[in-house]
Amino acid sequence: MNIVWQETTIHTKIYFRERQAVFWGFVFPLLLLFLFCSIFGGTPERSSSLVAGLICINVMAGALFGTGVITVGAREQGILRRYKMAPVSPWKIVTGMVVSRYVSITLATLLMLVLARLVYHITLPSNIPAALLVYSTGAVMFSALAFVVASLARSLAEANGVSQALFMPMMFLSGATFPFEFMPAWLQKIAHVMPSTYYVSALKTVMAAGGGIKECSLDLTVMAVVTLLAVMVSARFFKWE
Amino acid sequence: MSDQLAVLVEDLTKRYGRLVAVNQLSLDVTRGEIFGVLGPNGAGKTTLIEVLEGLRMPDSGAVRVLGFDPRRELDMIKERIGVQLQSSSFFRKLRVVEVLKQFRSYYRKRADIDDLLEMVALNEKRNSFITDLSGGQRQRLALALALVNEPDIIFLDEPTAGLDAQVRRQLWHTIEQMKSAGKTVLLTTHYIEEAERLCDRVLILDGGQRIALDSPANLIAHARGRSARLRFATARPFSPEPEATFKVIESSKNGSYTYTAQVGDTGRSIVELVSAIEHQKNELVELQISRATLEDVFVELTGKEIRE
Numbered sequence: 001m002n003i004v005w006q007e008t009t010i011h012t013k014i015y016f017r018e019r020q021a022v023f024w025g026f027v028f029p030l031l032l033l034f035l036f037c038s039i040f041g042g043t044p045e046r047s048s049s050l051v052a053g054l055i056c057i058n059v060m061a062g063a064l065f066g067t068g069v070i071t072v073g074a075r076e077q078g079i080l081r082r083y084k085m086a087p088v089s090p091w092k093i094v095t096g097m098v099v100s101r102y103v104s105i106t107l108a109t110l111l112m113l114v115l116a117r118l119v120y121h122i123t124l125p126s127n128i129p130a131a132l133l134v135y136s137t138g139a140v141m142f143s144a145l146a147f148v149v150a151s152l153a154r155s156l157a158e159a160n161g162v163s164q165a166l167f168m169p170m171m172f173l174s175g176a177t178f179p180f181e182f183m184p185a186w187l188q189k190i191a192h193v194m195p196s197t198y199y200v201s202a203l204k205t206v207m208a209a210g211g212g213i214k215e216c217s218l219d220l221t222v223m224a225v226v227t228l229l230a231v232m233v234s235a236r237f238f239k240w241e
Numbered sequence: 242m243s244d245q246l247a248v249l250v251e252d253l254t255k256r257y258g259r260l261v262a263v264n265q266l267s268l269d270v271t272r273g274e275i276f277g278v279l280g281p282n283g284a285g286k287t288t289l290i291e292v293l294e295g296l297r298m299p300d301s302g303a304v305r306v307l308g309f310d311p312r313r314e315l316d317m318i319k320e321r322i323g324v325q326l327q328s329s330s331f332f333r334k335l336r337v338v339e340v341l342k343q344f345r346s347y348y349r350k351r352a353d354i355d356d357l358l359e360m361v362a363l364n365e366k367r368n369s370f371i372t373d374l375s376g377g378q379r380q381r382l383a384l385a386l387a388l389v390n391e392p393d394i395i396f397l398d399e400p401t402a403g404l405d406a407q408v409r410r411q412l413w414h415t416i417e418q419m420k421s422a423g424k425t426v427l428l429t430t431h432y433i434e435e436a437e438r439l440c441d442r443v444l445i446l447d448g449g450q451r452i453a454l455d456s457p458a459n460l461i462a463h464a465r466g467r468s469a470r471l472r473f474a475t476a477r478p479f480s481p482e483p484e485a486t487f488k489v490i491e492s493s494k495n496g497s498y499t500y501t502a503q504v505g506d507t508g509r510s511i512v513e514l515v516s517a518i519e520h521q522k523n524e525l526v527e528l529q530i531s532r533a534t535l536e537d538v539f540v541e542l543t544g545k546e547i548r549e
Binding site: 003007010013017074077079081084086087088 | 294296316319320324326328329330331332333334335339343344346347348370386
């Protein structure tokens, strides 16, 4: 446990020392917030629903690029190999990396919520435990999916490409940016294959409608299953060098 | 097995597909010695060291490190060995002292950070980011990392590759300090001077096979006919006595008359040379004795030059 805590602190330090990471993790989401809410916002309810989508985008980007791609980069440079020399369980190190990314994404999310509340008067979730559960389930799911990419990608370029290819459609088709209702039926079908769709739906439920766990139990179940599969695949295929 | 042995390898074979990287190799490393593995690129040095570190599993043969079997007791080995990989990278935005503390925390036995920094002369860089270190400084950090657990054996894979002469000498000094501290050091190198200067015993490896294993001095002494050379200059032309034990192989005139001779027994040849010069009423202007080097031995044993 001490090691997990230590790795979490170390990776959080590394994150905040990289200016680029802080820009994409903190500044960019806020720019998107102002852009989306000033174009599509209008009412606090609409803004609230947009914020739910932005949270999903932020979590996806943080996990795929911040955890997955960075891990492949560290492997390509031989950084991960050094850990194999020490009598330490690799999974403690991975957990530390994932938790640290969770911390930084959560800080960015909270900042976004506060600003959206102040500027666009969005409704804040009333059922805090349910909101936390939904938020964290999605964060864990995307971290696990990021490790699937890291396990299967053979190079940094490949990891980057695959992450982009997953990120783009999930960003545009899962209801995170455009409301679902505007999409043709066939696109909606595609959207329902994407895990992000369930995340956005659950986030909207706990944020806008003030709903609880019961209202999004289907979304949560889908996300739990995807997470389980992703963990199994990465545990089987992940390589340290 | 004996407690005196740090490493025991018997009939080790390691293949990558069809390529036999290490072929039926046997060796032992005594505690407290600096043991060198010398060979050209592709000789199997890194494979051998990685098998000992537990990074790769042998295909056949027995391996013991401090009496433990890497196949079954890897964590016991990891606790007690220090490793410097051939190339070391770290997360860019960590400070030197943070990296050391991070890796130290993985072990039960932990060295003092200040001592480590002093040993590798990185005291002034303790709060620098990895990005701000030179290549030599990173190499020294990697060496310090190999020492965070006060290991009994230290494995160094080409520790001075790509470093300039001054930094290399500093590292040699550090490695000698480790030996004085009673540690066993196993290093691979393709620098002959390094093996000759540092190592108690040297394994010459080529094509995954053991070519020779002995102290540098013995290896040099056993190399046929090349054990030492004399270079001397005389004021007037010199002709050796017919029954002399040395053999002039080169002569030139450059102000004085200069000769190079191959000798078997250095002491006896010098006495003979000096008395011959006196006998011929000649005058000795200069005399140099150069021992054959490991490089000569290597070329003789493998028929190859070691440098790329």
